[in-house]
Amino acid sequence: MSVAVKQTPLEARLAALDLPKGGFSAPARAAALDRLAAMGLPGVRDEYWRYTNPAELNAAGAPRAKTFEVKDEEPIFDAIDRIRLVFVDGVFDADASDDLAAEGLEISRLADADGTDIHWASALYGALETAGQTPVARPLAALNTAAATDGVLIRVTAKVSKPVHLIYAHKSEDSDPILHHCIKLEENSELTLLENGPAGARFNKVLEVDVAAGARFHHIRAQGRDHERRAVTHIFARVGAEALFKSFTMTANGVLTRNECVIDMVGDDAVAHVAGAALGDGAVAEFHHDDTVFITHGAERGESRQVFKKVLKHGATGVFQGKILVKPGAQKTDGYQISQSLLLDDDCQFLGKPELEIYADDVKCSHGSTTGALDETALFYLRSRGVPHDQAVSLLVLSFLADTIAEIEDETLRDEISARLEAWLSRHRD
Amino acid sequence: MLEIKNLHVKLEEEDKAILKGVDLSIAPGTVHAIMGPNGSGKSTLSYVLAGREGYEVTDGSATLMGEELLEMEPEERAAAGLFLAFQYPVEIPGVGNMTFLRTAVNAQRKARGEDELSAGEFLKVVRAKAASLKIDAEMLKRPVNVGFSGGEKKRNEILQMAMLEPKMCILDETDSGLDVDAMRLVADGVNALRDAGRSFLVITHYQRLLDHIKPDIVHIMADGRIIKTGGPELALEVEQNGYAEILAAHGIEGVL
Ligand SMILES: Nc1ncnc2c1ncn2[C@@H]1O[C@H](COP(=O)(O)OP(=O)(O)O)[C@@H](O)[C@H]1O
Ligand SMILES: [Mg+2]
Numbered sequence: 001m002s003v004a005v006k007q008t009p010l011e012a013r014l015a016a017l018d019l020p021k022g023g024f025s026a027p028a029r030a031a032a033l034d035r036l037a038a039m040g041l042p043g044v045r046d047e048y049w050r051y052t053n054p055a056e057l058n059a060a061g062a063p064r065a066k067t068f069e070v071k072d073e074e075p076i077f078d079a080i081d082r083i084r085l086v087f088v089d090g091v092f093d094a095d096a097s098d099d100l101a102a103e104g105l106e107i108s109r110l111a112d113a114d115g116t117d118i119h120w121a122s123a124l125y126g127a128l129e130t131a132g133q134t135p136v137a138r139p140l141a142a143l144n145t146a147a148a149t150d151g152v153l154i155r156v157t158a159k160v161s162k163p164v165h166l167i168y169a170h171k172s173e174d175s176d177p178i179l180h181h182c183i184k185l186e187e188n189s190e191l192t193l194l195e196n197g198p199a200g201a202r203f204n205k206v207l208e209v210d211v212a213a214g215a216r217f218h219h220i221r222a223q224g225r226d227h228e229r230r231a232v233t234h235i236f237a238r239v240g241a242e243a244l245f246k247s248f249t250m251t252a253n254g255v256l257t258r259n260e261c262v263i264d265m266v267g268d269d270a271v272a273h274v275a276g277a278a279l280g281d282g283a284v285a286e287f288h289h290d291d292t293v294f295i296t297h298g299a300e301r302g303e304s305r306q307v308f309k310k311v312l313k314h315g316a317t318g319v320f321q322g323k324i325l326v327k328p329g330a331q332k333t334d335g336y337q338i339s340q341s342l343l344l345d346d347d348c349q350f351l352g353k354p355e356l357e358i359y360a361d362d363v364k365c366s367h368g369s370t371t372g373a374l375d376e377t378a379l380f381y382l383r384s385r386g387v388p389h390d391q392a393v394s395l396l397v398l399s400f401l402a403d404t405i406a407e408i409e410d411e412t413l414r415d416e417i418s419a420r421l422e423a424w425l426s427r428h429r430d
Numbered sequence: 431m432l433e434i435k436n437l438h439v440k441l442e443e444e445d446k447a448i449l450k451g452v453d454l455s456i457a458p459g460t461v462h463a464i465m466g467p468n469g470s471g472k473s474t475l476s477y478v479l480a481g482r483e484g485y486e487v488t489d490g491s492a493t494l495m496g497e498e499l500l501e502m503e504p505e506e507r508a509a510a511g512l513f514l515a516f517q518y519p520v521e522i523p524g525v526g527n528m529t530f531l532r533t534a535v536n537a538q539r540k541a542r543g544e545d546e547l548s549a550g551e552f553l554k555v556v557r558a559k560a561a562s563l564k565i566d567a568e569m570l571k572r573p574v575n576v577g578f579s580g581g582e583k584k585r586n587e588i589l590q591m592a593m594l595e596p597k598m599c600i601l602d603e604t605d606s607g608l609d610v611d612a613m614r615l616v617a618d619g620v621n622a623l624r625d626a627g628r629s630f631l632v633i634t635h636y637q638r639l640l641d642h643i644k645p646d647i648v649h650i651m652a653d654g655r656i657i658k659t660g661g662p663e664l665a666l667e668v669e670q671n672g673y674a675e676i677l678a679a680h681g682i683e684g685v686l
Binding site: 375376380381382383384385386387388391392395396398399400401402403 | 480481482483503504505507508509513514516519520521522523524525529530533534535537538541573590594
C-alpha cells in the first residue's frame with residue numbers, strides 16, 4: 001500500500017512557482033515566505049474573504065483567460081505626455097517602453113535591481129506590506145513579495161509633471177504575472193502614476209508607496225478590459241506629515257477582481273483619498289468586484305476619504321469592505337467613507353461591510369452605504385427632454401459615478417476616464 | 431395642434447381611475463389654461479401626454495399635429511414638439527445643467543435629422559436665453575436643479591423650453607412657489623415664445639399666473655373631467671368665488 005503525500009494548497013501554489021532568489025530583495029522575500037507559511041492562503045472562512053472566494057486566486061495554475069480588444073478605441077492615456085513602461089504578460093518590454101532616465105526620477109526595474117545586493121528600495125520592498133499584515137492578514141500580498149518576478153522601483157526627488165504610465169498588456173491566455181512596485185516620494189516631491197491593462201490571465205500586483213512629508217502622489221488606474229481575467233492587487237501606502245495620497249481606480253469587466261488598499265497615515269495633517277468606479281455586466285462573463293480598504297489614522301488632523309461606487313447588471317456582484325481605524329491620540333481626524341451600488345436589474349448583488357473603529361475622542365468620522373436602482377423619475381425627466389432612453393441611462397450612470405471621478409485632480413485625466421466609462425456604457429446597452 | 435378625445439386613464443398598479451373622459455382641442459397659436467382643485471387630475475393629464483410610466487390609457491386618444499401621441503416613447507414625443515414644464519422639476523446630481531441642455535437639444539436635432547449644434551453655437555444661444563431669464567453662468571454649470579431654489583427650478587424649466595423650441599408647451603403649475611418677480615420673469619419667458627405656430631396649455635391652481643400669460647380659453651377640471659370651458663373671464667370667476675360653486679353645479683362635492 002502506498003501512501004499518497006497530499007500537498008497543502010500553499011505547497012501546491014509554491015511548487016508551481018519559479019521563486020526568484022532576489023538580490024537586494026532576498027531577505028524580504030525570505031521573510032515573506034515565512035509570513036506566508038504562518039498565515040496560509042486565504043479561505044472563505046477568513047473574516048475578510050467571506051464575500052469573495054479566493055480559490056481562483058490561490059490555485060496553482062491560472063484559469064485561462066481570452067484577451068479582448070475594443071475596436072476603434074485609442075489606447076487610454078495615449079494623448080498624454082508621459083513615461084511609458086510596458087509589461088507584456090508580466091515581462092518588461094524595453095522596446096515598447098520609454099527611456100527610464102527622467103528628471104527628478106530614479107527608475108529601475110526590479111529584475112535588474114535584484115542583480116545587486118544594495119539598493120535604496122531594500123528599505124521599502126516588502127516593508128509596507130509587512131506592516132499592512134496587522135491587524136488583518138493579506139496572504140496574497142506576502143506571496144507577491146516572495147514571488148514577484150519584476151516590477152518598477154521609482155524614487156521621486158522633485159515635483160515631476162510627466163506621469164509615469166505602467167501598461168500591462170495581456171497576450172497569452174494562461175499568463176500569470178506577479179509584479180511588485182515600490183515608489184518612494186522624497187519630501188515635497190510629486191508624482192502621478194497611471195496604470196492600465198489586464199496584465200495577464202491572472203494578475204497579482206503589489207504597489208508600495210511611501211509618501212514623505214509634504215509630498216504628493218496621484219494614482220489613476222484603469223483596470224480590466226478582458227472579461228475573463230482575474231486579479232488581486234494590493235496598495236500599501238504610508239503617508240507622512242502634510243503629504244497627500246490620492247488613488248482612483250476604474251474597473252470595467254473581469255471575472256474576479258480583489259483590490260485592497262491599506263493606508264497608514266503616519267504624519268500630522270496627512271490626506272489620503274481612495275476612490276473606485278466599477279462597472280460589471282454579467283451577461284458577457286461573470287463579474288465579481290471587491291474593494292477592500294483599510295485606513296489607519298495614527299497622527300493628528302488627518303483627512304481620509306473612501307468613495308466607492310459600483311454599477312452592476314446581469315448577475316454582477318460588488319463587494320465593499322472599508323475600515324477606518326483611528327488610533328489613540330489621532331485627534332481631529334476627519335474620516336469619510338461612502339460605498340454605493342447602482343443595480344441596473346434585479347439579479348445583481350452588492351455586499352457592503354463598512355467599519356469604524358475609533359480610539360480618539362475628538363474626531364469626525366462618517367460612513368454610508370447604499371444600494372439602489374436607477375431613478376425612474378430622473379430617467380423620465382431626461383427622456384421628456386428628448387434624450388433617448390439608452391443615452392439617458394448612460395447619463396444617469398455617469399452622474400452616479402461622478403463623485404468618484406471628481407477625486408481625480410487633473411482635468412484631462414478626469415475627462416479621459418469619463419470617456420472610457422461612457423464608451424463602456426454604450427457597449428453594454430440592453 | 432393637440433387633440434384629446436375621451437381620454438380615460440387609470441393607475442397601472444391599482445384600479446383607480448383618474449382621468450374619466452377628457453376632451454380638449456387646442457388650435458395652433460392659442461393659449462389654453464386648465465384650472466381646478468388639487469387632485470382633479472391636471473398633473474396626470476400632463477404626465478400621460480408626456481409619456482410617463484405608471485398609467486394605463488383605458489380609452490380615448492391624443493394626437494399631436496395628427497400623430498398618435500400615446501403610441502410614442504417620451505423622447506419621440508419631445509422630438510415631435512411636445513414639452514412639459516414639470517410641477518416638480520427633477521434634480522440630477524452629477525449632470526451639469528449645460529451638459530443636460532446640450533444633450534437634449536442635440537438629441538432632438540438628431541431625431542429630426544438636423545445637424546448637431548457645435549459647442550460654440552450652442553453656448554452663444556444658451557447664454558442669450560439664460561440672460562433673459564436671469565439665469566447666470568453659475569447656474570448653468572451646477573448639476574441640474576440641485577440646490578436650486580423653487581424659483582430657479584421653474585426658470586430652468588422655461589430655459590429648457592426656450593432652447594428646445596417645442597410646438598406644444600404644457601406648463602404644470604409653473605407658478606407654484608414663485609414670488610411676484612420670479613413669476614413675471616417666467617411669464618415674460620413664456621410670452622416671448624408665443625407665436626402663431628406654437629400652443630400652450632397652462633395648468634394652474636390659481637388665477638395669478640393668467641394675469642401675466644393671457645389665455646384664449648380657460649377650462650375647469652374636476653374629478654378627472656373638464657367640467658366647464660370659457661374665456662378668460664372664467665378664471666376671474668374662479669378667483670372671486672372659488673371652485674365650490676362650479677363644482678356644486680356639476681354635482682361634485684368639492685374639496686379644494
Ligand atoms: N402615481 C400615483 N399613485 C397614486 N395616486 C395617484 C398617482 N398619480 C395621481 N394619483 C392620484 O390621482 C389624482 C389626481 O392627481 P393629480 O393628477 O396629481 O392632480 P392635480 O395635478 O390636479 O392636483 C389624485 O387623487 C392623486 O392622488
Ligand atoms: Mg398637479
